[in-house]
Amino acid sequence: MPQKFDLSFDQGSLARRGAITLAALLAYCVGSWIVLPGIDASALIGPASPSGLASKIGRLSILALGIVPMLSALVLVEIAQMACPPLRRWAGATASNGRSLDGWVIVLTLAIAGYQANGVAVALEGIGALVPTPGLAFRAGVIGTLVAGSAFVVWLTSLVTRHGLGSGFLLLLAAPLLMALPSLLPSQILAWGDESQLTIPLTLAAFLAAASAVVAAARISAQPDGKGQLLWPVLIAYTLAPWLLVPLLPQFSSEAFLNALEAMKPGQPWRVAILPALTLVFYFLRARSLAQASSTPDEGVRWLPALLVAFAVVVSELIMVWLPAPLALDGRNVVVLVLFALAIIEGLGLRHSSAAA
Numbered sequence: 001m002p003q004k005f006d007l008s009f010d011q012g013s014l015a016r017r018g019a020i021t022l023a024a025l026l027a028y029c030v031g032s033w034i035v036l037p038g039i040d041a042s043a044l045i046g047p048a049s050p051s052g053l054a055s056k057i058g059r060l061s062i063l064a065l066g067i068v069p070m071l072s073a074l075v076l077v078e079i080a081q082m083a084c085p086p087l088r089r090w091a092g093a094t095a096s097n098g099r100s101l102d103g104w105v106i107v108l109t110l111a112i113a114g115y116q117a118n119g120v121a122v123a124l125e126g127i128g129a130l131v132p133t134p135g136l137a138f139r140a141g142v143i144g145t146l147v148a149g150s151a152f153v154v155w156l157t158s159l160v161t162r163h164g165l166g167s168g169f170l171l172l173l174a175a176p177l178l179m180a181l182p183s184l185l186p187s188q189i190l191a192w193g194d195e196s197q198l199t200i201p202l203t204l205a206a207f208l209a210a211a212s213a214v215v216a217a218a219r220i221s222a223q224p225d226g227k228g229q230l231l232w233p234v235l236i237a238y239t240l241a242p243w244l245l246v247p248l249l250p251q252f253s254s255e256a257f258l259n260a261l262e263a264m265k266p267g268q269p270w271r272v273a274i275l276p277a278l279t280l281v282f283y284f285l286r287a288r289s290l291a292q293a294s295s296t297p298d299e300g301v302r303w304l305p306a307l308l309v310a311f312a313v314v315v316s317e318l319i320m321v322w323l324p325a326p327l328a329l330d331g332r333n334v335v336v337l338v339l340f341a342l343a344i345i346e347g348l349g350l351r352h353s354s355a356a357a
Helices: 014-031 050-059 068-083 085-093 095-125 136-163 168-220 226-251 254-262 269-293 303-322 331-348 350-356
Strands: none
Touching (some): 014 136, 014 168, 068 085, 068 095, 068 226, 068 269, 095 136, 168 226, 269 303, 303 331
16 A cells, blocks of 8 residues: 555654644644635525534535545555555555655545546536536636645645554544534434434444454454555445446446445445445455565465454444434444544554553
8 A cells, every 4th residue: 555545653752643633633624614615605504503504514615525535546546456466566665666656646636636526516506506606717716626625635644644643544534424423413313312212322332343343353463454454445345336336237227227326325235235245355355465465475364354344344234224323334434433543542552551561
């Protein structure tokens, strides 16, 4: 994996690293409240609750794309390295090669951001009074701002990874979830009413079971790039799952294809089988790629960590099928949150101190 976006962390003053991490998270939160240029902010203010208003502003902020462009670029790079182990071997051979691949990841990130930003600009122009003066100038402003926002996110990830606590990539993957968590419990109570007395404990119990499985997988994983080997198969599985239907498009009518696409949305039973299976497939492919790119003897794939992560995905998806509600988190979010917490614990040195005790 490119060096700037790996899941390791650099050592240094604990207070300094903590301050840098908190400052980066604060900068991301502030950016999520700055509305895009050319948007009539007063059109966002209505009968919505504060949490609903925050969600609206977040989708129309200068950081509206968040880490998605970088995640898309890194997923493509991971797939390329799984398909071509010599590419992974080349990237890890020298620091210069790693920096070269980092550069291409950044270029790809900004290109994806530009493409997505153009779609956002076109979509915003079609929403009533939200854009008072649509046109080329508005689109150029939105595209330039969102691409700059994506470049800022890339810089933040690199800053935290080099000088903060844990991984900057994991921090910004988890940041939207962390910002949404305070509003999830009230939303759950509102959605279920009196039944929330049962649904909330069940949802929390399922989350703890899934999280425990990921923690156990992290402890026993002996694969190179341990946390990455647990994270990337899940991220790739969730990213590629909807695309599995594309080859079937010529065989389906448009209505049948839309129905099939609907079946891949959160809370649908098909996901319970498809996503864990894809996670196992990509775990094996990535482990094989790491082994082929390494100079050490291949000790084979340890399947227990893979099965534990797949179990976490199954439990998370099942709770979304049985108890669809705001508090439920899919398997990808559970894995991200747990690995983020483990990275912070390692960054604080708690893991080593507890082991010594």
